[in-house]
Amino acid sequence: MRSLTVASRHPGAAFSTRRRPLLHPAAAGRDSTFQRCWRWEKTQDSSFGSSLRTSRLPRTVHGDILKNLLAPTAGAVSVEQAEAIADLPKGEMWSVHKFGGTCMGTSERIHNVADIVLRDPSERKLVVVSAMSKVTDMMYNLVNKAQSRDDSYIAVLDEVFDKHMTTAKDLLAGEDLARFLSQLHADISNLKAMLRAIYIAGHATESFSDFVVGHGELWSAQMLSYAIQKSGTPCSWMDTREVLVVNPSGANQVDPDYLESEKRLEKWFSRCPAETIIATGFIASTPENIPTTLKRDGSDFSAAIIGSLVKARQVTIWTDVDGVFSADPRKVSEAVILSTLSYQEAWEMSYFGANVLHPRTIIPVMKYNIPIVIRNIFNTSAPGTMICQQPANENGDLEACVKAFATIDKLALVNVEGTGMAGVPGTANAIFGAVKDVGANVIMISQASSEHSVCFAVPEKEVALVSAALHARFREALAAGRLSKVEVIHNCSILATVGLRMASTPGVSATLFDALAKANINVRAIAQGCSEYNITIVLKQEDCVRALRAAHSRFFLSKTTLAVGIIGPGLIGRTLLNQLKDQAAVLKENMNIDLRVMGIAGSRTMLLSDIGVDLTQWKEKLQTEAEPANLDKFVHHLSENHFFPNRVLVDCTADTSVASHYYDWLKKGIHVITPNKKANSGPLDRYLKLRTLQRASYTHYFYEATVGAGLPIISTLRGLLETGDKILRIEGIFSGTLSYIFNNFEGARTFSDVVAEAKKAGYTEPDPRDDLSGTDVARKVIILARESGLGLELSDIPVRSLVPEALKSCTSADEYMQKLPSFDEDWARERKNAEAAGEVLRYVGVVDVVNKKGQVELRAYKRDHPFAQLSGSDNIIAFTTSRYKDQPLIVRGPGAGAEVTAGGVFCDILRLSSYLGAPS
Numbered sequence: 001m002r003s004l005t006v007a008s009r010h011p012g013a014a015f016s017t018r019r020r021p022l023l024h025p026a027a028a029g030r031d032s033t034f035q036r037c038w039r040w041e042k043t044q045d046s047s048f049g050s051s052l053r054t055s056r057l058p059r060t061v062h063g064d065i066l067k068n069l070l071a072p073t074a075g076a077v078s079v080e081q082a083e084a085i086a087d088l089p090k091g092e093m094w095s096v097h098k099f100g101g102t103c104m105g106t107s108e109r110i111h112n113v114a115d116i117v118l119r120d121p122s123e124r125k126l127v128v129v130s131a132m133s134k135v136t137d138m139m140y141n142l143v144n145k146a147q148s149r150d151d152s153y154i155a156v157l158d159e160v161f162d163k164h165m166t167t168a169k170d171l172l173a174g175e176d177l178a179r180f181l182s183q184l185h186a187d188i189s190n191l192k193a194m195l196r197a198i199y200i201a202g203h204a205t206e207s208f209s210d211f212v213v214g215h216g217e218l219w220s221a222q223m224l225s226y227a228i229q230k231s232g233t234p235c236s237w238m239d240t241r242e243v244l245v246v247n248p249s250g251a252n253q254v255d256p257d258y259l260e261s262e263k264r265l266e267k268w269f270s271r272c273p274a275e276t277i278i279a280t281g282f283i284a285s286t287p288e289n290i291p292t293t294l295k296r297d298g299s300d301f302s303a304a305i306i307g308s309l310v311k312a313r314q315v316t317i318w319t320d321v322d323g324v325f326s327a328d329p330r331k332v333s334e335a336v337i338l339s340t341l342s343y344q345e346a347w348e349m350s351y352f353g354a355n356v357l358h359p360r361t362i363i364p365v366m367k368y369n370i371p372i373v374i375r376n377i378f379n380t381s382a383p384g385t386m387i388c389q390q391p392a393n394e395n396g397d398l399e400a401c402v403k404a405f406a407t408i409d410k411l412a413l414v415n416v417e418g419t420g421m422a423g424v425p426g427t428a429n430a431i432f433g434a435v436k437d438v439g440a441n442v443i444m445i446s447q448a449s450s451e452h453s454v455c456f457a458v459p460e461k462e463v464a465l466v467s468a469a470l471h472a473r474f475r476e477a478l479a480a481g482r483l484s485k486v487e488v489i490h491n492c493s494i495l496a497t498v499g500l501r502m503a504s505t506p507g508v509s510a511t512l513f514d515a516l517a518k519a520n521i522n523v524r525a526i527a528q529g530c531s532e533y534n535i536t537i538v539l540k541q542e543d544c545v546r547a548l549r550a551a552h553s554r555f556f557l558s559k560t561t562l563a564v565g566i567i568g569p570g571l572i573g574r575t576l577l578n579q580l581k582d583q584a585a586v587l588k589e590n591m592n593i594d595l596r597v598m599g600i601a602g603s604r605t606m607l608l609s610d611i612g613v614d615l616t617q618w619k620e621k622l623q624t625e626a627e628p629a630n631l632d633k634f635v636h637h638l639s640e641n642h643f644f645p646n647r648v649l650v651d652c653t654a655d656t657s658v659a660s661h662y663y664d665w666l667k668k669g670i671h672v673i674t675p676n677k678k679a680n681s682g683p684l685d686r687y688l689k690l691r692t693l694q695r696a697s698y699t700h701y702f703y704e705a706t707v708g709a710g711l712p713i714i715s716t717l718r719g720l721l722e723t724g725d726k727i728l729r730i731e732g733i734f735s736g737t738l739s740y741i742f743n744n745f746e747g748a749r750t751f752s753d754v755v756a757e758a759k760k761a762g763y764t765e766p767d768p769r770d771d772l773s774g775t776d777v778a779r780k781v782i783i784l785a786r787e788s789g790l791g792l793e794l795s796d797i798p799v800r801s802l803v804p805e806a807l808k809s810c811t812s813a814d815e816y817m818q819k820l821p822s823f824d825e826d827w828a829r830e831r832k833n834a835e836a837a838g839e840v841l842r843y844v845g846v847v848d849v850v851n852k853k854g855q856v857e858l859r860a861y862k863r864d865h866p867f868a869q870l871s872g873s874d875n876i877i878a879f880t881t882s883r884y885k886d887q888p889l890i891v892r893g894p895g896a897g898a899e900v901t902a903g904g905v906f907c908d909i910l911r912l913s914s915y916l917g918a919p920s
């Protein structure tokens, strides 16, 4: 696979390749790596080629000239080597290699190629080579210049000469060098004469051009052959125009004539029995012996055809990538090299933009089950990818059924709809006839069996013509209402999932669509042929990379990648960031969960990252690299990062305005996790709207830490409800702060001291009056009440406030804390009254589900009551239900504090990961 470039499916531009812009800044940083991994193949039918092929001379005239010109190279096999061999040597002993232009780029590389060939222990080796890199383009260029009567073709030809002369001088010596240079001189002077003729005529025929261009291969084959001979191994070179016979079969395509080629090959072998043969790639002859080429990827094709003619043991295509990737590694950093691919899979992959091997390259070898191995010449330790009949590593699991993913961008969907199509033969014919008439290429087609609509994808640049043609073709049907519309959906992409064994394995498509649904990706159209090698999905172009990553991670790594945005790096937020920092590597290693904090937003500044903030330095970076906080920009940054299929915002503020955005975030497909109680205890209609939206979508909203911090309160309640238990009453101490205060308000201690201590310990809300006023507990009661199905508002809960009337008007938490000691006397009195009765004070909340009520109050409990036994910031929550009627289900433990709360939020993040497909 040389590039994962999407080739346009336009008939005329079928094989042009274009380098895509780098998509991932992280990938840009690794440029050197993927330079190596993703080579951009030179285009052999470059723009020069097409213009050259338009003018034609009568075959007989220039055919003769060319036959004569061919004569000098026909002597490539030395007479001394000629020896009659009765049978063409075939079978297991042949190993075929193909080295592309990059492999043959310099004398050093040619030397390296020679080494690789010599190291192959096969009895017989046939090595197909391309021209040195850039030479084919230079050759087309000089023909183009000559036919446009541009004198500078001579300079280009000199350049070509110099390049080969310098390389040969580096590589060869003595007689070999002299022989090569004399051939080179002869060829160049022939070419000069020929180009001069083209210059005078002002045009070149396709055959003239092919003849000129093919010299690149003739020279590289000779140089390699001499280089191998230098080591003492007999080696001949083959001008494949003598052997390979092909017939033109349409625009830019040829069909090999296997029978004729086999005969000629037999003849060639009878003259030259060498065990190591270097053959020219790309070039061939017509049945009339007129030089031609095998067009794009021609050398791969040459190797495959020759491989099939000699029934080779294996065809190795040497290139500059380690093998075929499971997806474009620029888009999916976790893409893996596939050890095997079936012929059909390789075929599908190349069609879908992964330039694995041109499909036609596979046809000749497939017939004889000859494996093709793609290997990296710059990394010979990599085993490469073997394309063969049956993938070798079958382990029967679902994941192995899907081999790879590919994408095609810049498409439009066309939808032709109407009731008049059903049961009317010829509708499809009329639609696609109109499409053909404007020369557009149809990439996928989908029609439901109701026959109510036909939907198909074409390249975006062709859709305007297609739409106009369809409107013209169906004007009457549209006017009469037999067709309701011809609709175009722009900016689409295709995601293709490829795998031979999808056909026989249930659940593949379910898994695929599940991964997409969880990444909140909308599927516009689907196509799967009955071969089931491929499931094609059309989606919005902006979703394409995310879809690719979601699907890839689901099948290949089960790695759930989650982009996390953290809002409010206060006590809980920063504790969570530290916990994430400590645990991220373990999660990645053991659970295949890749958590990336893409941004941290405080109230004044925010820090954004495209690949994930370095959590060992987030605090410093939030100082030095931050920008002014802007929540819209922050959310946009997270949602527009298409490299991460799943996004979650973690709201660690206590802010009502932040909470008011949850609805929009969920709507955008961003999951929300929070310890902030404001959304669930705010206005009931808003809460219900939020829950309704979330329940109807694939987005998740988790808020375990809003009640009892890290204690499993919400999840316990959910478990009871979802399994059909009936909640009768929930009663408990829900405030860590107030629990701490009353557990420690003993002996000589003053109330204000203990409050200050709770604040210092991180139990209180940012403003401790939220705790002391009972509002915080009331919010928790509301959250649990609503969770239990009660439609209560915060104002429905009677609350006993512990904030003295005089302090309610304090403008800040600090002022409140300063003034609090003046009320210590009052508190001491209340406590003593309780103690006199053998009781303790506890601040409790009640959800009375039976009577649909909630309540928050300060109560006195006997010393032996479970509520009197608490310590620290313990919460205790008792669920009385139909099943737990006599003895309530009790959850108890620290219900406030940085570590336990952040731990509860972290737990929600992992819960989300497992909902998204992380292993349990």
Ligand SMILES: NC(=O)c1ccc[n+]([C@@H]2O[C@H](COP(=O)([O-])OP(=O)(O)OC[C@H]3O[C@@H](n4cnc5c(N)ncnc54)[C@H](O)[C@@H]3O)[C@@H](O)[C@H]2O)c1
Pocket (backbone or CB within 6 Å): 567, 568, 569, 570, 571, 572, 573, 601, 602, 603, 604, 652, 653, 654, 655, 657, 658, 675, 676, 677, 705, 706, 709, 736, 762, 763, 764, 765, 766, 895, 896, 897, 898, 901
């Ligand atoms: N402390 C606990 O034990 C505990 C337990 C359960 C739940 N909670 C909840 O956790 C949340 C955080 O509590 P905390 O103790 O960390 O509070 P905190 O005051 O230490 O942190 C809140 C942070 O949010 C920032 N912030 C406020 N508004 C913002 C905005 N609009 N945009 C960006 N940032 C904003 C603040 O600057 C601050 O850094 C609260 O909702 C609280 O109810 C806390």
Ligand SMILES: N[C@@H](CCO)C(=O)O
Pocket (backbone or CB within 6 Å): 705, 706, 707, 708, 709, 734, 735, 736, 737, 738, 763, 764, 765, 771, 776, 895, 896, 897
């Ligand atoms: N301030 C809260 C934090 C936990 O929600 C408490 O004291 O319980």
Ligand code: NA
Pocket (backbone or CB within 6 Å): 704, 705, 706, 707, 708, 709, 710, 711, 712, 713, 714, 904
């Ligand atoms: Na909890």
